[in-house]
Amino acid sequence: MNIVINGGTRGIGKEMVLLLSHDKNNNLFVTGRNNKILQQLSEEAEHRNIFTFEIDISIFEVLEKQFIETLSGYFQSVDILINNAGTIINKDFVDFNKDEAIKIIETNFLGPAALIRALKPMLIRGSHIVNISSMGGYQGSSKYRGLSYYSASKAALACLSECLAEEFREDGIIVNCIAPGSVQTEMFEEAFPGYKAPVTAREMAEFIAWFAIKGSKFFNGKVIPVALNNP
Ligand SMILES: NC(=O)c1ccc[n+]([C@@H]2O[C@H](COP(=O)([O-])OP(=O)(O)OC[C@H]3O[C@@H](n4cnc5c(N)ncnc54)[C@H](OP(=O)(O)O)[C@@H]3O)[C@@H](O)[C@H]2O)c1
DSSP, X not given: OEEEEESXXXXXXXXXXXXXXXXXXXXXXXXXXOHHHHHHHHHHOTTSOXXXXXXXXXXXXXXXXXXXXXXXXXXXXXXXXXXXXXXXXXXXXXXXXXHHHHHHHIIIIIHHHHHHHHHGGGEEXXXXXXXXXXGGGSTTOOOOTTOHHHHHHHHHHHHHHHHXXXXXXXXXXXXXXXXXXXXXXXXXXXXSTTOOOSEEHHHHHHHHHHHHHHGGGTOSSOXXXXXXXXX
């Protein structure tokens, strides 16, 4: 399978890259801003099947042409896109300035959306787009103080997934969205210092990697809460 993973340098994304690259039948095109880690992932891949591209997803359009040219050098088509990159700022709504609000929306919503649009011509019939949202962005879930813009950006990504499943139906492209609960990652530790999540990055990565490969047979246009708590 040809798999594109956006945001694969740490946390859940990095674990997914490591897991999926163990299968020599998979080829991975991995993005992130940390080029050192991207290079390391590529060099250490047992099957030499990890290709990388350094990009800030919040300004995807700046490098869009180069991104597609580089990707096309490795892949003729794409089977799976996991839109995993995301950022969080934990502070009260009234304390957000416009730049911070824009950064979250661009990273968590507009960037991933632009990536889907750019990849669309390469997504074959039966391919699967998995957008990573959050329980915070799941309609009707309990909300956390301080995560207003983060949750709203994730809700937008979830809704986009439902819309695109319909728009891409005739092309046979499946679009789903995973809404994880708390996962012990660098992001979680930065946003909630001292708190302990019930799930490790590896465990969530195992679920999402499985879902990305198998889920398109059973789900389309779904936003799936993956959390122990009730919404
Ligand atoms: N951890 C949780 O509790 C939790 C819960 C619900 C949902 N999620 C979602 O799950 C996804 C992964 O989260 P995580 O906890 O693994 O986070 P993480 O440890 O902070 O990793 C985030 C990944 O996104 C990339 N990224 C961030 N900003 C980027 C940008 N502007 N451009 C390109 N790449 C960027 C990072 O790479 P670089 O640093 O190299 O850019 C990194 O690879 C996120 O979308 C997050 O919102 C997490």
